[in-house]
Amino acid sequence: MISVVMAAHNEARVIGGCLDALLADAAPGELDIVVVANGCSDDTAQVAAARPGVRVIEVAQAGKANALNVGDTAARGFPRIYLDADVVLSPGALREMAAALTGDAAPLAVMPRRRMVTEGRSLAVRAYYAINTRLPVFADALFGRGAIGVSAAGRDRFDRFPEQIADDLFLDSQFSAEEKQEVASATSLVQAPRHTRDLVRTLARVRAGNTMLRASHTNIRPSAPSSWFRDVVLPRPWLAPAATVYVTITLAAALKSRRHPSNGWGRDESTR
DSSP: OEEEEEEESSOTTTHHHHHHHHHTTOOTTSEEEEEEEESOSSSHHHHHHTSTTEEEEEESSOOHHHHHHHHHHHOOOSSEEEEOTTOEEOTTHHHHHHHHTOSTTOOSEEEEEEEEEOTTOOHHHHHHHHHHTTOGGGGTOSTTSSEEEEOHHHHTTOSSOOSSSOHHHHHHTTSOGGGEEEEEEEEEEEEOOSSHHHHHHHHHHHHHHHHHHHHHOSSOOOOOTTHIIIIIITTOGGGHHHHHHHHHHHHHHHHHHHHSOOOSOOOOOTTO
């Protein structure tokens, strides 16, 4: 049985599409889906509970780490998939990820191929992702995809999710490159922020969370601030105009993260 753990805070507008994609071709009893609706003031719990076979746990306090820990305790099976409520997986993606985690030589953690949805976004947002999607860090990174799968042995690597907002970077730090694998036949559709200001806010929150995690934990993957130039623009000089936008947005997010650090449930509202 494949267990899916989903922490959801005020996701009523998007969680139905996420769950419908999972259930569309699922066989009876194949999936164990646990949605932890935390601190919700909308109909997240009701929307999720309306899907057959989805178990919903409601907790009063908003917080992703606690919600993931509650869901982990309630989950019944392995492999285990941690999935963001606003991400849509391609048909059969859960099955493909689970298959990759089985066998004697299987990795301990897997992730789907990421496809950023940038249609209808501002020119600056599209320019940012023209650089971001080509960064080599995403070759073996668990973060940025909205979906991470672990085997039972992989889950044994850690006790609980720490009270930080960088849960995907935390998971990434638990495994070496050789212990992770991208499943090319599985795709996660990740919605890019619609406007530049939304992108800056999202990046600032991510940066603040990553900084906090690196300050409190060891062996966290370091940032690679010059990779955009060395690995992306130098071999593709035609991307120089997009790189100018990328650097400007990155610097703006860095400044905002220092002025307004956050450890709460921040997120991009423009895609909901």
